[in-house]
Amino acid sequence: MTKTVLFWRHGQTDFNVAGRFQGQTDVPLNDTGRAQAKQAARLLAEFGPGLIVSSDLSRAAATADSLAAFVDVEPVRDERLREAAFGEWEGSTRAEVAETWPDELAEWASGADVAPPGGESRSRSGRRAADAIIEIVRSADAETIAIVAHGAVLRGAAEILVEMNGTGRLGVLGNCGHGEFVFTGTNWVLRSWGASSR
Template sequence: MTKTVIFWRHGQTDFNVAGRFQGQSDVPLNDLGRAQAAETAQNLQHLHPELIVSSDLSRAAETADHLAELLDLEPVRDARLRETAFGDWEGSTRAEVAENWAEELAAWAAGADMSPPGGESRSQSGQRVAEAIVDLVYTTDAETIAIVAHGAVLRGAAEILLGLTGSGRLAVLGNCGHGEFGFTGENWVLRSWGTRPAR
């Protein structure tokens, strides 16, 4: 069994532009994000995924819909693919978070596996998404699967599946950036990472 799994981050949102923690807040794509999604869908359709699964948050769901429409597929929504929950930090910029949680923010920025107040850690969210992806791969006959989700959890899941120790070994995908994995039934092979639209 060899399968292709595409990891695709959603397009740009206004929170991305402002540098705000989005987490599981349901922030929609902005106009550029929609254009990125449409452009990237055109580039990805040649891979012919037979299954498209996205986070149920609208920025990922709308991104997935662009590819699903081109391929005449019904996308699947899966809440397990949501972004890391940033708890009390959601909606704030780093500068705003630093006003109340300077030490916690510094530890998080340095790569510590800590949970923001009311949120979840990198390892918790990465493991959640990695388990969801493994489950999807084993429970579908599709040979090519597109996973449409969020920057932090896609990186975290990728590092777990590749057996990379510690966080931050891979870069976070840019808006509408994508990577491609091969899964042999035993091993995950990274074929590409960080491909992004021309805009």
């Protein structure tokens, strides 16, 4: 059975506004993020998802709940969909990180597959999320599935699924931006990326 799989990034947080690495720190949606989630949920509800699976971090969970309210589906939480761990960089801006780890930040920012101190590399976090999504989609009875998570892991997983090897070639989805895939049972086809309700 062919399935439609929506990748949906959570709404805005105060860390997003401040340009801070969030990673697996549990930062909630701010007022703008809650409004974004509600607006985008109206659009995504038109796809009629029969299954909603989100990261268990509150910003993704609350975003998923906004869609669940429109389609009357109980969302499932899955910790494998958490954002990439940024280790010692979490809570800091790029400028702050550059004060202590200028070489490491420059290498990471260049697209190299390196891990921040105490964190995960792009390939590791992308593979974690991709493996979870493959398992979720293959086992689901629903024809349309919404995966609600975070910018870095959604991009990494998307690139792995379409055999771009998690190399940072796709842009990171904006807050409450989404992508649409078709899973044929053997192949992943990217139909759109970066769509927004705004």
